[in-house]
Amino acid sequence: MIQNGLLNDLQYQKITVKLILYLKIMCNKNLIKRSIFKEKISELKSKKFSFEINRIELPNGHEGEYGYIKHPGAALAVPITKDNKVIILRQYRFAVSRYLLEFPAGTLEIGETPINSIKREIQEEAGFSANKWDELGTLVPAPGYADEEIYLFLARDLSKLNYEVRGDLDEDIEVLILDPDKLDNLISSGDEILDAKTVTAWFRAKQFLDKL
Amino acid sequence: MIQNGLLNDLQYQKITVKLILYLKIMCNKNLIKRSIFKEKISELKSKKFSFEINRIELPNGHEGEYGYIKHPGAALAVPITKDNKVIILRQYRFAVSRYLLEFPAGTLEIGETPINSIKREIQEEAGFSANKWDELGTLVPAPGYADEEIYLFLARDLSKLNYEVRGDLDEDIEVLILDPDKLDNLISSGDEILDAKTVTAWFRAKQFLDKL
Numbered sequence: 001m002i003q004n005g006l007l008n009d010l011q012y013q014k015i016t017v018k019l020i021l022y023l024k025i026m027c028n029k030n031l032i033k034r035s036i037f038k039e040k041i042s043e044l045k046s047k048k049f050s051f052e053i054n055r056i057e058l059p060n061g062h063e064g065e066y067g068y069i070k071h072p073g074a075a076l077a078v079p080i081t082k083d084n085k086v087i088i089l090r091q092y093r094f095a096v097s098r099y100l101l102e103f104p105a106g107t108l109e110i111g112e113t114p115i116n117s118i119k120r121e122i123q124e125e126a127g128f129s130a131n132k133w134d135e136l137g138t139l140v141p142a143p144g145y146a147d148e149e150i151y152l153f154l155a156r157d158l159s160k161l162n163y164e165v166r167g168d169l170d171e172d173i174e175v176l177i178l179d180p181d182k183l184d185n186l187i188s189s190g191d192e193i194l195d196a197k198t199v200t201a202w203f204r205a206k207q208f209l210d211k212l
Numbered sequence: 213m214i215q216n217g218l219l220n221d222l223q224y225q226k227i228t229v230k231l232i233l234y235l236k237i238m239c240n241k242n243l244i245k246r247s248i249f250k251e252k253i254s255e256l257k258s259k260k261f262s263f264e265i266n267r268i269e270l271p272n273g274h275e276g277e278y279g280y281i282k283h284p285g286a287a288l289a290v291p292i293t294k295d296n297k298v299i300i301l302r303q304y305r306f307a308v309s310r311y312l313l314e315f316p317a318g319t320l321e322i323g324e325t326p327i328n329s330i331k332r333e334i335q336e337e338a339g340f341s342a343n344k345w346d347e348l349g350t351l352v353p354a355p356g357y358a359d360e361e362i363y364l365f366l367a368r369d370l371s372k373l374n375y376e377v378r379g380d381l382d383e384d385i386e387v388l389i390l391d392p393d394k395l396d397n398l399i400s401s402g403d404e405i406l407d408a409k410t411v412t413a414w415f416r417a418k419q420f421l422d423k424l
Contacts, residue, residue: 035306044256044263046279049357051256051263058306060384067258068307069281069357093355094247094270095280100355139406142354143305143312145261145281149405172272188419193361194351196408203415207400 033059041065048072048107049148071148075118076105076197077155078136078205079128085177087126087158088198092172100195101176101186103202105150114151122155126175127164130155136204141197152201154208180206245271253277260284260319261360283360287330288317288409289367290348290417291340297389299338299370300410304384312407313388313398315414317362326363334367338387339376342367348416353409364413366420392418 007015038055053067079087091102106121108114115133123129136152178186186192187199219227250267257263265279291299303314318333320326327345335341348364390398398404399411 033304033311034309042256044254044265044279046265046357047277049279051279051281053256053258056306058384059304065259066306067256067261067263069263071357092245092271093352094268094278095357095359096352096355096361097246098355099245100352102355137402137404137406139408139411140305140308140312141408142358142360143308143310143314143407145258145283145307145358146354147307148354149308150408172270184419187415190349192349194349194412194416195355196351196353196362196412199351199412199415200406200408203399203411204406207396 035059038063067145069142069146069148071107071146072110073108073114073149073151074105075108075114075121075151075153076103076201077118077122077130077153078103078201079122079126079130079155079158080205080209081158081177084180086180086183086202087128088176088178088183089125090174090176096193098193100198101192102195102198105197115153118151118153118155123161125171125173127161128155128158129161131157131159134208136201136208139197139200150197152204154205247271250275279357281354281358281360283319283358284322285320285326285361285363286317287320287326287333287363287365288315288413289330289334289342289365290315290413291334291338291342291367291370292417292421293370293389296392298392298395298414299340300388300390300395301337302386302388308405310405312410313404314407314410317409327365330363330365330367335373337383337385339373340367340370341373343369343371346420348413348420351409351412362409364416366417 036057038057041053041055044051049069049071051067051069053065055063055065057063081087089102089104090099092099104122104125106117106125108117134154136154139150139152141148141150183202187194248269250269253265253267255262255264261281261283263279263281265277267275267277269275293299301314301316302311304311316334316337318329318337320329346366348366351362351364353360353362395414399406
């Protein structure tokens, strides 16, 4: 491969590509860094996720026992109607003993992509389908004790379903259609306990729509 | 008490007060509604919280086994410097194997109020103290599987500490001071996995500051 101890153009090119890739990986080192798994201490399985306590070593060398929820991930939609209203749900959550304002969202099923999951959930939970989808990024709701990632989407060009899609039996949901200003006021009012994934998705949706 | 079958002014007043109270409770019925606890199935204790699986009956009558994290709650600060920059942390989170952008926050200790907790955390994590505090409401990060509530505050009139306050040994934190526009751009860039409590708190801080 090496002629007269020198590299040819193609070899230079290949090495440059590899170097750039290596630099990219090094730059990302600060963002993605695995802890070292030592041993599983205990585990409980719930319906859609499990809870594990593991002995792990953190990147800074500290070792300890940490408990967290292992979750398959979820997808969420901010649905905007043709006349620029926002569809949002009033939904019961047993863990906080409250009805919260939440965008349609759901846990990924095995082998399901986020976009296919949310196309199903928006029908089951809100009774709408959407023809125009845009990605709004990914959030982590509780990085202190859950590995869950929620994929955010903007759903537009909506059509109301003229049939009912059955969701989970234990879901207790009311569908609201709000002016964007009304949603902003509900968030600032102090009357609502804020659902963090919903406010984060709304922030991203507003950023996206403001740039159009 | 009743003269000639009629109520006097004071009695009318008392009944009116009770009626208003009753109406307030009825209006809130839709927001706060307890599930009925049936029995504890299993439990695991972690360092700062526990995980329980309980058999419960939901307000809509559906009964099932549900697992969730019982958490003491937390407090968070959006720190704004005197020259209107935002202080934010780059912090390692083992559960998601990443460094995230997060506002200073911490779990409430036993008997600690949210405001006292965050006054301690902002010193330990960011190395600043604040003289001006405003409430920005409360969020729930993961109402599907945690009862945690996070109390949000705006922290202004900051002073840099000239000594180091030791936080938890397992915390791995870098302090960043950003222009607000830079933070908005980081959130919209797609390069960051978004921390939902941080974006929600930033949304609320911007709402609050825009109204000044």
